[in-house]
Amino acid sequence: MEIEPMDTLTAAPETKTVPETMTAAFDDFMEAFEAFKETNDRRFGEIEQKLTADVVTRDKLERINKAMDEHKRTLDHLALKKARPALSRGADSLEAAEHKQAFSAYIRRGDEAGLRELEGKAMSVGSAADGGYLVPDETDAEIGRRLSIASPIRALATVRQVSAAVLKKPFSTSGMAAGWVAETAARPQTGNVQLAELSFPTMELYAMPAATASLLDDAAVDVESWIASEVDIVFSEQEGTAFVSGDGINKPKGLLSYTAVADGTWSWGNIGYIATGAAGAFKAAGPSDTLIDAIYALKAGHRQNASFVMNRKTQGEIRKFKDADGNYLWRPPAGPGQQAQLMGFPLVEAEDMPDVAANSLSIAFGDFRAGYLVVDRTGVRVLRDPYSAKPYVLFYTTKRVGGGVQNFEAIKLVRFAAS
Incomplete structure (x- = not known):
């Protein structure tokens, strides 16, 4: 049996990064949207021919609509994870480092000495022990x-x-009042700003x-x-x-x-x-x-x-709307982490x-x-x-x-x- 080189084994887990995961989730979302459009178009065709949509078609459309909501929720969750930076970024100054160390001692052991000393240096009176730090x-x-x-x-x-x-x-x-006046006419006082x-x-x-x-x-x-x-x-x-x-x-x-x-x-x-x-x-x-x-x-x-x-429920209803040319008014996000569009404007859930x-x-x-x-x-x-x-x-x-x-x-x- 051939053994993988050590550098290959260690590198493999890192290939699944957050952007790639978001891209895959976005592809799934777009695939569901294409299925949604196809099913909704079939529903419109059935309404035109029989004045009502087939029950199977309606049920399928609702299932796809719910699936799109789940895919969108996954995208938002991944975007949230990606946007969270590491908390420990290093102190920008000696004072920040001392504050971080003193706060950690207070959280872990209830040791207030470090925070009291820092407050004394800063001559602070706004965060006494009984009010928290x-x-x-x-x-x-x-x-x-x-x-x-x-x-x-x-x-x-x-x-x-x-x-x-x-x-x-x-x-x-209300803005400042103004008006037109003749060259030699009197200038009455205009109204004040409210x-x-x-x-x-x-x-x-x-x-x-x-x-x-x-x-x-x-x-x-x-x-x-x-x-x-x-x-x-x-x-x-x-x-x-x-x-x-x-x-x-x-x-x-x-x-x-x-x-x-x-x-x-x-x-x-x-x-x-x-x-x-x-x-x-x-x-x-x-x-x-x-x-x-x-x-x-x-x-x-x-x-x-x-x-x-x-x-999202209201958005699910609007997804079905079309303009006079048959184009959907709701547009999916242009890329991972971006907003859907409704009639050219961002749509926020x-x-x-x-x-x-x-x-x-x-x-x-x-x-x-x-x-x-x-x-x-x-x-x-x-x-x-x-x-x-x-x-x-x-x-x-x-x-x-x-x-x-x-x-x-x-x-x-x-x-x-x-x-």
């Missing part, structure tokens, strides 16, 4: 990046870092992961990475829900919690919507007309930066958006960078608690985050209602 910069930055990927609204919105509890932002609701003050309080978001003493004593365990991996999932889930439907009480105010009015009667402080013309569904004739109306309800300056936001139902606001379209603001108070804090749940050590991890609509004309909604 700020995590090192590496851990704080890592949690922030993961949230940007896992929470789609955060990734689309403007994010501001603040040091206070509330961010107050003045906003001009300003509105928007307030974005930061609310406390917390997680309390637990660890055994054995885990903390194991020098091979990257404790900072463990905290980040435990916290990022629960934080991103809570944030994602709050940015969409939060009521503003002890949490950010979501874009669907503001008063929605018909776009023809829109006023500042409300979000305009376009009705589909049918309760709990798209209208039977020209269903895509509603999407076109939503697109052109935005001003051109916001439209050029706009995205569609909906959940947000599972917290509601399913299609009577009077539901299931689709949002807008320039979320201009329209929605996420406010992060600087620092993620960790308080070590070895007493409350012995033999486990609890890590009370908190951050403060707020959010809300900052420009009410930059976002439009689609309402599944007759009017």
Whole structure:
């Protein structure tokens, strides 16, 4: 039997890299999309010939549609893994290295001496022992990046870092008045600019992961990475829900919690919507007309930066739409890690958006960078608690985050209602 050379044996496992895996997953996704188009075209043909689609064809189309959702979820998961950099990147300075070492001692053994010494050097009064300690910069930055990927609204919105509890932002609701005048005519005083003050309080978001003493004593365990991996999932889930439907009480105010009015009667402080013309569904004739109306309800300056936001079930319905020339309005991603397109605009999946139902606001379209603001108070804090749940050590991890609509004309909604 021929024995493989040692360098071949060691190199083989490295050939399956993340980009190759993403490419394979993307190929599977595109193969499913081709099967979807073929089956959907057959369904349209059956409707034209027999005024109804065959049950087998409909069932097959739904199975392929679900399979596409699974492939897309796999792609997003692989993109998330690829985007997560190693937490231990090396200290940028001696101070950062000392902070990292002192924080590790606090997490593993509850040794506060190193952190107290660092605070004394910095003359800090904002992180006393009973309030927890700020995590090192590496851990704080890592949690922030993961949230940007896992929470789609955060990734689309403007994010501001603040040091206070509330961010107050003045906003001009009307421009400066001007007018034409004759050469020698009197110049009357023009109207003043109208300003509105928007307030974005930061609310406390917390997680309390637990660890055994054995885990903390194991020098091979990257404790900072463990905290980040435990916290990022629960934080991103809570944030994602709050940015969409939060009521503003002890949490950010979501874009669907503001008063929605018909776009023809829109006023500042409300979000305009376009009705589909049918309760709990798209209208039977020209269903895509509603999407076109939503697109052109935005001003051109916001439209050029706009995205569609909906959940995967709503996206599954829209995948079936065609234009007058028989072209699908939904286009698959151009490559691994990229967004699908709907009528030329990026389509972002947000599972917290509601399913299609009577009077539901299931689709949002807008320039979320201009329209929605996420406010992060600087620092993620960790308080070590070895007493409350012995033999486990609890890590009370908190951050403060707020959010809300900052420009009410930059976002439009689609309402599944007759009017």
